[in-house]
Amino acid sequence: MTLEPRPGILDIRPYKPGAADAPGIANPVKLSSNENPLGCSPKAREAFEAAAKSLNLYPDGGAVKLRAAIAEMTGLEADRIVCGTGSDELLQLLGRSYLGPGDKVVQSQYGFLVYRLVAMQSGAELVSAPETDYRASVDAILEAAGDDAKIVFLANPNNPTGTYLPGDEIRRLHAGLPSTTLLVLDEAYAEYVDEADYETGVDLARNHDNVVVTRTFSKIHGLAALRLGWAYADRSIIDVLNRVRGPFNVNAPAIAAGTAAIRDTEFQRRSAEHNREQLAFLRQQLGGLGLDVTPSVGNFVLVHFPDTDGKRATDADAFLTSRGLILRPVAAYGIPHALRLTAGTAVQNRAVVNALAEFLKA
Template structure:
């Protein structure tokens, strides 16, 4: 007789990452996972390589070097920071620590898929608040949350839409939620945003005991392969997360490479500049092909395709794959008529536009 898992576990659909292969095409351009087109800091590479001589040693369980580096560069308090294997783990730790079976979790309509996984792993109820113009609608989130929600997850900016809400709107949301609700702000793409009214949430998390912010090294720092993330918030929440995380949840090379990466502000500036140039190019060029493109502040664009047979998102995805251009279908988000396309290197961005121009012209 098979050993049965806890009720609800088999209802979870495992997270499916962006594809990396195009059958029959050597060295395709991977534009499916929002990775940094410039790679990562050479300082991070050197730190990773230097750590190889110490692989027989356990890492520092508190990731002290990394937390100190984050605190120094971001102007934060190291004892208000926790590190994990990607921000995904931080999100899952929050669920493990604060959600009971039956608790209500609220996200925006097109919120990051991991929020659903976090809720289901704890047998909690997930409610999605309708968005307006592919953007979080604060009034809809407030209405959905009511007075009995345990956690509200807001990706700001949001993946896969690329949109954001202002600091004023985030604060309005927090003020409208009961103090028993934890507001989690997922700011994985914060470093790409150049908008005067945006804040990743650190100020709010410093002011209140019911706000927590997650960040990642996978995007602008280009360390997706190391699985490295961090969270910032009240010491009471940090203490709880330290009790439920693994004792050595961040490996030694990741700690060393992360500390070097966050100190390399020149690489971050170059990455942000590259992204700003080519996100504008993609939006302008794809819009010129009569494709609807949701304005994005991230390192990707959400492109909407017609329902016309031969011109659908699925048709475009298949066509691009044959050309060696791998993008991301987002049907799992309820966006079956759309594709998410990462900003790549100049040559890849131009190839993508040319390929879609050919596709739309056929």
């Protein structure tokens, strides 16, 4: 007799991280995972090293100091914050808490792949709402959600497109959803955005009991290796998440590093400034090569390639990889003609541009 998992589990295709290796290349340039090219805050590194002296001790199960630091720096209430091993864990905890077999989950057409995993892990049905020019459509999401969606996931800004919805559209989306639908706003890239009409969803979450905002330390804070994130929501939701998370789900070095990182506003400022400069460079240079680049407010760009023999995205990916430049194919998102390029250092970005110029002329 073969032990069988719950129905639907074997239908799940495991999440595939961005590649890190290029065959035959000793030190490839990894621009496939939207990591911070400046590294992390020196203060966070020092805090991590200090915490490593006490690895024999259990961490604080409530991440009290980290939540207090987040509250201090964001103006939020510490008792309405829960921390997790990356925002990915928090998204999965929401699925475990609020989804069951047959429930409806809605995302935008090119939503983050983890939303599909969350739905499938719970046996829920995932519905993707069509986007317009790689931008989420509130009307399409509301139509897909109807009056019976349990969760609506929306990344704002979105990965892998880099597009966003302004604050008035987010409010219109929430207003159009029934009170029984949970709106989850995934703001992993929010700290990079400086558009005047962009708004974080924390005010919605503060004033309504069916909104959750998630953030991560993996992007602007440069702590991807530590797997650290947090969520802000009504106390009733935080209470539920605290009941289903592991008792020590965040490790002590991550708590220490995250506490230092959230307070290092100078490192965050430098990271955001570097990103603005490099996004502008990539848009200008890649556009000059004749490539279409979706406008992005994240720390990456989506680069589209022609449907021409020898010049497709798969060809470009192979060419770049052979030169030790690793980008992220996004066929799994339904965009087979594009590659996602993390905005790296100035030297790395120039290397990609030069290589693509050679590729397109070949």
